[in-house]
Amino acid sequence: MPSAKTNILAISIAILTALLSSYVPQINQVFVDKAVEHGIALPQILILPPTVTDVTRDVKYIGSFSAGVDHFQNIFYAEEPTGPRRFAPPVPVKPAKGSVIDATRPGAWCPQGTGVILPFTSLVTNVSENCLSLRIARPRGVKRGEKLPVVVYLHGGGHALGSASDILYNPDGLVKEAVASGTPVIYVGINYRLGFFGFATSRAMIETKQTNAGLRDQRSALEWVRDNIEAFGGDPMRVTAIGQSVGASDIGLHLLSFNGTQGVPFQQAVMMSGAPGLNFNSNPELVANNTANIASQVGCVDDADSQSIKTLECLRTIPADVLTNLTVTSARAARPPFGEGYFYPTIDKDFLHGRPSELLRDGKLVKGVPIIASWVANDGAWYAPPHSATDEEVLDSFGLWLYNLSSSTKERLLDLYPVEEFDHMVREGYDGPISAHYYRAAQMNRDIWFTCPVLDFTWNYVQNKGANLSDVWLYEHNATRYTPVFEAMGVPMWRVAHLSDIPYVLNNPGLVGGADNSDDQRELGRTVSRAIIGFVHSGTPQSEARSWPFAFSGIATEQLLGDYPTKLTIQVFGGDQHAETVTVSKDDDSKRRTVVENAVSWERLFDRCEFINSPQMRQEAGV
Incomplete structure (x- = not known):
């Protein structure tokens, strides 16, 4: 049972928090942290959510709190990639001045197969094309100007699966260990387009530079971090990209992108179990054939030219769930069990100029x-x-x-x-x-x-x-x-x-x-x-x-x-x-x-x- 001393502390914290939290958020944070330290559970109504105000853009982000860690989720770095933006390079989000961003809950996963993947990963249920978002985790109460180094995590999954919200990538332990070791960091996980939506290709797509959308999403997310992370207490010039499996291979592709002429929006890299190599044949022919096969099945090839602009425009009108179900089924049948190696990065003479x-x-x-x-x-x-x-x-x-x-x-x-x-x-x-x-x-x-x-x-x-x-x-x-x-x-x-x-x-x-x-x-x-x-x-x-x-x-x-x-x-x-x-x-x-x-x-x-x-x-x- 709690001691009398503990009860007195709990009552004191509750009263002071209720009286002062509306006026002094910093004091609220102090009392909440003390309650956590002593193992005291406070009513949720007494805990103010962490907020970040980007004074340059006049945008406020409202997040959530877990012991020692502030979370900001479902922050969009690009506009919804639907309609004419499907397959196209991401369009950066520009919130209106005075916007208040609800960053309290996880965002949707990019289109992929639903259900159970592995016992230690998340159940995939919330899938949507409107998925170009990121999550941020930072030590409790970090302020603008602290300039902590930043980790940006690119998940794996064979360009067919995955999300920054998967429990496999829970960042709390990393953030807390960094604090414990006296070297705090900010963590950012990103979602990017997968499968057909992220890596379909055709002659028309190559000619209009609407290829390798998943890679372009990753770069756009990293650029968002470069341009916005300072408001969260991060240092835009101390960004380490960490990728696992195809996430690691993609980091390598970023280092080869645009023939090396446009730099990259990160300063260091950790490539876990992956690098450009024998992972995938980068020649676009196979992926173009797979794209044409899907286009034919949904009735978008009516002039015998599956590579045309007309076919591309038609594919943009097909409902996302129809394309998702069809492409996931085709990919998993051809490349069991997860559909890896059916849609993936290819040479487009723009983002990737050669092998x-x-x-x-x-x-x-x-x-x-x-x-x-x-x-x-x-x-x-x-x-x-x-x-x-x-x-x-x-x-x-x-x-x-x-x-x-x-x-x-x-x-x-x-x-x-x-x-x-x-x-x-x-x-x-x-x-x-x-x-x-x-x-x-x-x-x-x-x-x-x-x-x-x-x-x-x-x-x-x-x-x-x-x-x-x-x-x-x-x-x-x-x-x-x-x-x-x-x-x-x-x-x-x-x-x-x-x-x-x-x-x-x-x-x-x-x-x-x-x-x-x-x-x-x-x-x-x-x-x-x-x-x-x-x-x-x-x-x-x-x-x-x-x-x-x-x-x-x-x-x-x-x-x-x-x-x-x-x-x-x-x-x-x-x-x-x-x-x-x-x-x-x-x-x-x-x-x-x-x-x-x-x-x-x-x-x-x-x-x-x-x-x-x-x-x-x-x-x-x-x-």
Whole structure:
């Protein structure tokens, strides 16, 4: 029971708050914070919502409050992309002077499939084209002029799924940990157009520069942050873009956008499990065919020219729910289970002038952006069918995406991943009837989609003077809080699967869906998030008060002329030590490696990624 002292404090707070809150909002905040500190629940009527007034534009934002964190949600950065604005570049929002923005509730998710995706993600229900909004989370009571560094998060989901409002991306833990470590930050999550609405293409779309709408949305949101975040207490010149999966790959595309001539509205980047590489064939032909197929099904092709302006104008008249249901069904049938790789960024000679790998190597990139890039130990686990048991099934695990690979390329891949090297991973009593071929396919998928593109992008970014050697860092994440969830789903073989690093980076202490919220895992989350927060604040990632060595430490200047690095320094998260730095070289003597170095060496990053990033495979993949 509350003590008499506690009751007196509660009554005092209630009376003073009621008397003064209407006149002195700052005093209201002090008393509310004290109540939270002492575990006292106040009536909601006594708690004033956080407000932000942009005095330059005469706009007020009214948000909501959770313990220690101010939230502002559903803030539109662009006009509703409907009618003539469907597929078109976003039109920035300009609220009328005197506007009061209700930012108390989450905004709609951009058009996508509804229902349950994974046990630890949100149920998708609220879908609308009017979705170009962002959410802001900041430490309680930050004032204009404090100029805190800003994190802008680009969610993943294969350009088919996701929202800034998904519980997977709850920012409270990150914001609170930043305050606890004495380095507070402001968090911004953004929604951008997905699937057909975000990445449809055609001849008419290319000619009128109405392509890659999802990427243009992201840039528009980042520009909104640049132009408006100061009112929320943020520093527009200290913005770190963080993306996971395709969100990370998209950050890379922004660094290659407009041939590098228009800069980017962020100063640093964290690219988690993604970079432009073999992720998707950037040639627009496949996506144009998928667009034409949808246009035909809704009756928008009546002159046999699916690429015409007339077809484009017709597509703008079709109800959004009709297009959503049709395109999601088509995408998931072609690319099960989520529809990834059906609509995605393509070359349009405007935002993206050529193949990403060629733009990168030609130095057509935005320079001066320090980068942390990463992958997860078993990033490719859910892309490999559990029944994989032959060479052909291993190759089929990515055949839908990389459909132009030659016989010699396929043979070389199989040689680089001999099945016997994966025998030790088989756990018959735990995983069920899973063969070494499954783990072989999973590792191959990991390297093709995530690890090797990350290494390719960072190495070539440094080579072509995008960043100094001392401005690029790498980490491998080898821990997961989803083990009990994967067991319940019947997929324990996924291990440290894709998405596993998100709750550590965001320091989410209370995952749902049966995830592991043990003290040890939460402490690792604090370790990882502190490292990222350190980078956001100082430009240098730190782990346990120690700075990481940069990725290409010890590489001589003349070695920068090589196609591939001969040495890698990687921060490894997970295991007994929580964080350990590993350096591996192409010519290492395995007898002198530590346990962790030996584990990283087993991944054969040098010979495998040298081939996966080779001109031969890049040409055949169309990247």
